Amino acid sequence: MKHTLLTLAALLCLLPAAADEGMWLPSLISERIDEMRAKGFRLTAEDIYSINRASMKDAVVLFDGGCTGELVSAEGLLLTNHHCGYDAIQRHSTVEHDYLTHGFWARSRAEELPNEGLNVRFLVRMEEVTDRLAAGETAEELIRAAEAEGKGYRASVEQMYYGNQQFLFVYRQFDDVRLVAAPPSSIGKFGGDTDNWIWPRHTGDFSVFRIYASKENEPAAYSPENVPYRPEKFFTISTRGVKEGDFTMIYGFPGNTQEYILSDAVRYIAERSDPAKIAIRDGRLEIIRRAQQSDPALRIHYASKQASIANAWKKWQGEVLGITRRGTVASKQAYEEAFDAWAQDKPEYAGVVGALKAEYARIMDPYFAREITAETLYALPARYTDKERAEEAFARSEAAERAQWEYLFGAYARYCPEQYQVPEFLRGVARCGSPEAYAAQLFEGVWSGADTTSMATLRGDAKRMLAHVTWLLGTKSLRNLTSSRLNELYTTYIKGLREWDRERAFYPDANLTLRVAYGSIAGYEYADGEYHKPQTTLDGIIAKDDPEIYDYDIPQRLRDLYASKEYGRWGTMIDGRRTVPVCFLASNHTTGGNSGSPVLNADGELVGINFDRTWRSTMSDIAFDPSICRNIAVDIRYVLFVIDRVGDAGYLLDEMKFGRKR
Numbered sequence: 001m002k003h004t005l006l007t008l009a010a011l012l013c014l015l016p017a018a019a020d021e022g023m024w025l026p027s028l029i030s031e032r033i034d035e036m037r038a039k040g041f042r043l044t045a046e047d048i049y050s051i052n053r054a055s056m057k058d059a060v061v062l063f064d065g066g067c068t069g070e071l072v073s074a075e076g077l078l079l080t081n082h083h084c085g086y087d088a089i090q091r092h093s094t095v096e097h098d099y100l101t102h103g104f105w106a107r108s109r110a111e112e113l114p115n116e117g118l119n120v121r122f123l124v125r126m127e128e129v130t131d132r133l134a135a136g137e138t139a140e141e142l143i144r145a146a147e148a149e150g151k152g153y154r155a156s157v158e159q160m161y162y163g164n165q166q167f168l169f170v171y172r173q174f175d176d177v178r179l180v181a182a183p184p185s186s187i188g189k190f191g192g193d194t195d196n197w198i199w200p201r202h203t204g205d206f207s208v209f210r211i212y213a214s215k216e217n218e219p220a221a222y223s224p225e226n227v228p229y230r231p232e233k234f235f236t237i238s239t240r241g242v243k244e245g246d247f248t249m250i251y252g253f254p255g256n257t258q259e260y261i262l263s264d265a266v267r268y269i270a271e272r273s274d275p276a277k278i279a280i281r282d283g284r285l286e287i288i289r290r291a292q293q294s295d296p297a298l299r300i301h302y303a304s305k306q307a308s309i310a311n312a313w314k315k316w317q318g319e320v321l322g323i324t325r326r327g328t329v330a331s332k333q334a335y336e337e338a339f340d341a342w343a344q345d346k347p348e349y350a351g352v353v354g355a356l357k358a359e360y361a362r363i364m365d366p367y368f369a370r371e372i373t374a375e376t377l378y379a380l381p382a383r384y385t386d387k388e389r390a391e392e393a394f395a396r397s398e399a400a401e402r403a404q405w406e407y408l409f410g411a412y413a414r415y416c417p418e419q420y421q422v423p424e425f426l427r428g429v430a431r432c433g434s435p436e437a438y439a440a441q442l443f444e445g446v447w448s449g450a451d452t453t454s455m456a457t458l459r460g461d462a463k464r465m466l467a468h469v470t471w472l473l474g475t476k477s478l479r480n481l482t483s484s485r486l487n488e489l490y491t492t493y494i495k496g497l498r499e500w501d502r503e504r505a506f507y508p509d510a511n512l513t514l515r516v517a518y519g520s521i522a523g524y525e526y527a528d529g530e531y532h533k534p535q536t537t538l539d540g541i542i543a544k545d546d547p548e549i550y551d552y553d554i555p556q557r558l559r560d561l562y563a564s565k566e567y568g569r570w571g572t573m574i575d576g577r578r579t580v581p582v583c584f585l586a587s588n589h590t591t592g593g594n595s596g597s598p599v600l601n602a603d604g605e606l607v608g609i610n611f612d613r614t615w616r617s618t619m620s621d622i623a624f625d626p627s628i629c630r631n632i633a634v635d636i637r638y639v640l641f642v643i644d645r646v647g648d649a650g651y652l653l654d655e656m657k658f659g660r661k662r
Contacts, residue, residue: 020519020587021624022507023254025160025167026057027126029516036518040247040602047604048251048516051125056604057514058233060251061120061211062171063596064088066512068252069120069209070598070606072237073655076211076229077180078120079639080596081611082188083307085207088115089182090304095297095392103184103555105647112178112210114222120211121154121171123514129157129168139166146170152219160508161498162260162490169513174229176212176222181649183207183642184555185303190541192551193285193310197318197615199532201583201632202541205611206639208652235598237636238605238659241572242521242584244534250517250588250610250631252597254510257621258480260494262353263332264360265481266622270323272364273371273481274316280375280411281313284404291400298400299550301393315618322619322628332623342500349496356489363483366469369420376412377422377462380405383452402443409439420469424461512593519587524614524630534585535635537574538562541582557646570641581635584608590631591621599633605659608633 024032026049033045049057063069067084071077082089092113093099106112129142139157146155146168154171182188187204195201212226213219220226242248258265288306292299323329336353343349388394412425413435428438442458445451474484498506523534542562546552561567571578586599590610599608612632613620620629644650 020517020626021589022505023257023510023515023517023589023591024507025126026123026251026514026516032516032518036247036249039518039520041249041518042602043604054232056233056235056251056600057123059231059235060514060598061122062253062512062514063120063209064118066255066593067595068593068597068610070251070596070609071211071231071234072606073234073657074230075655076213076231077234077652077655078177078209078211079206079598079609080209081205081609082182082185082207083205083311083611084596085179085182085209086189086307087304088113088118088179088209089207090300091115092179093300095300098300099182100185100300100303103187103647104179104182105649106180107649109210109228112180114176114178116222118177119173119175120177121173124150124153124170124172126167126169126514128165130164130166133157133166142168158511158513160511161494161506162487164491164495164498165508167513172219174211174213174219176220176226178210178212179207180210181208181643181647181652183646186551186554187558187642187646189307189551190554191544193314194551196311197314197612197618199526199585199614199630199632200536200540201612202536202544203583203611203634204638204642205634206609206642208643234657235600235604235606236657236659237640238601238603238607239569239637239640240601240607240659240661241581241637242535242601242607242635244521244523246521247602248519248521248586248588248607249600249604250519250586250590250594250597251600252515252590252594252610253512254515254517254591255512255593256479257510257591259507259509259622259624260490260497261480261622262336262356262360263329264357266323266332267329268360268364268368268481269622270320270329272368274320276368276372276415277375278313278316278320280372280408280415281309283407283411284309284379285313287400287403287407291397295393295396297393298396301391301397302400314615318615318618319621322616322625323622325616326619326623326625328619328623339497339500343496346496349492349499352489352493352496356486356493359483359485359489360481363473363481363486365417366420366472367481369416370466370469372412372416373422373462373466376408376416377425377458379408380455381446382455382459383446383449398447401447402440405439405443406436409435420465422458422461422465424458428458510591510593517588517590517594519589521584522587522630523585524628532585534630535574536582536584538580538582538638539577555646561645566645567641568645570637570645572637580638580641582638583632583634585614585630585632587626587629588631589620589624589629594631603659606636608636609639 029048030045059071061069063080069078069080089099143155147153152173154173156169159166183204190203211229213229217230288302340353429435432438442455446455521534523532526532544552545554567580570580594610597610598606601607610633614630617629
């Protein structure tokens with residue numbers, strides 16, 4: 001009886017993509033448009049995705065290969081997150097011109113800053129090519145033909161549903177992208193690691209860039225002769241605001257989800273992989289934290305690295321918490337058992353669950369060794385570059401760098417399964433007496449530049465070990481716990497699930513291709529009797545303001561505006577007081593890569609910029625819980641308020657288009 005109830009609970013939990021679950025392919029959005037309209041959407045599928053006329057897809061870009069951005073003017077003006085533009089902002093920052101701390105506001109086009117290596121991509125089209133590949137065409141042939149269609153064209157063939165379908169994605173890449181504006185980090189990164197992944201949130205996580213093109217409006221390398229790009233489509237901005245229950249839509253490039261993996265993989269993530277990686281990063285972050293607190297130059301020097309390490313570190317903690325609280329392992333087990341019982345008399349699917357479990361058991365140790373190696377030995381440089389040596393803070397970072405080397409060598413010895421530890425590492429430890437002593441010896445050579453050979457030898461041995469793991473797994477796709485055999489089995493398993501579970505609305509896992517997610521403005525019950533409203537305001541920023549803490553030390557200009565209540569057109573009445581909205585919650589299904597995605601209302605107008613999820617929502621990469629999973633966006637009114645009233649860059653608003661207030 002207990003087993004039956006558990007199975008029923010699993011089916012109820014994992015059945016249809018009810019509520020607001022799902023990341024849908026835009027070319028197939030017509031299959032979802034009736035449900036979207038039932039939730040309040042007032043446009044058409046053709047408005048979202050069209051290859052015959054300008055549509056929303058033409059206003060969305062893949063930003064810097066891992067985030068999303070959106071066009072908001074006819075002159076190539078682009079919004080994304082502050083953390084997506086963070087590397088560019090840091091590269092332009094010095095102690096004398098600290099754009100991270102004080103912000104950056106170009107006062108003219110001539111002051112907009114170029115960024116070497118930064119590019120954006122527009123999706124030209126996507127098309128299913130499953131049958132063409134089955135008929136004998138190769139992915140390489142399809143890609144070559146697509147890239148020959150136009151200047152700046154890039155293409156890829158991506159699998160959906162573990163290879164049951166395959167799509168060709170054709171992009172147009174622009175390589176001249178310039179920094180226009182960024183708020184101070186105390187706005188753009190307000191709350192730092194303390195508030196990361198947390199609600200209530202008060203972070204103005206935005207930055208402003210501009211795409212440049214040739215005079216013919218074609219992609220071009222950076223040149224002073226380039227002009228602002230003239231897009232086919234840009235978003236109208238709504239200043240009407242949002243309220244609970246309003247329709248919302250996310251249009252962006254989600255990076256990686258694993259909604260259909262077996263309970264074995266979920267247990268590995270929650271009980272082995274995430275806890276080990278969290279523990280390793282605990283130590284790294286503490287070393288960096290001490291260095292940053294000791295020296296302003298080191299605060300800037302380590303800013304981007306610290307943010308990068310901390311982001312996944314905290315995400316993993318929330319993922320473990322969400323998986324554990326939701327009972328995801330048990331519910332998936334019950335779901336697998338129900339499918340397996342159905343499949344017993346079907347030769348194509350019988351035994352596939354057991355085969356998947358056996359393959360997981362075979363590959364878990366070597367894959368774990370790979371993860372630990374990436375977190376430790378491969379987190380260290382084989383040499384320090386001339387560019388790093390030229391930085392003012394480089395010499396000051398020696399103690400912190402040395403401490404990281406010694407710590408990470410020790411962590412590698414503790415966590416990596418012994419049978420997969422690199423032979424050169426074991427020889428070095430035996431020779432020097434401890435992992436820390438071996439690290440100190442290698443560090444001396446790499447730091448001084450006198451001996452990079454020894455570290456290169458270790459890295460070479462580690463590379464051979466990783467190649468051995470790759471051979472064991474039989475795949476080059478090592479992003480997730482997988483192998484070539486697992487991929488084959490999942491192709492069959494997912495095909496079987498879609499045949500068996502006909503009530504479930506299946507959507508392909510995220511893989512950094514353009515997707516649509518829809519939902520609504522929604523708060524949630526965080527704990528028994530504790531309801532979190534979906535909107536935060538400037539009042540909450542002032543309540544957290546603390547000049548003694550870097551991440552909470554807001555600009556004096558913001559304090560003055562609050563004191564005077566001179567909010568201009570951005571002031572609004574919320575809960576009986578005049579204030580400025582800052583962030584809001586919605587129920588859209590998002591993940592990494594959706595950072596910077598436009599949040600759109602029922603009329604397709606921009607109401608916010610997506611930047612995060614709530615802490616317990618991070619498990620939505622594996623299992624989406626509509627009662628608790630929420631994405632966090634910065635309200636577009638706060639973005640405009642900061643640009644206008646804090647940055648005194650109101651001229652940027654003159655090139656934007658605003659919707660009618662109702």
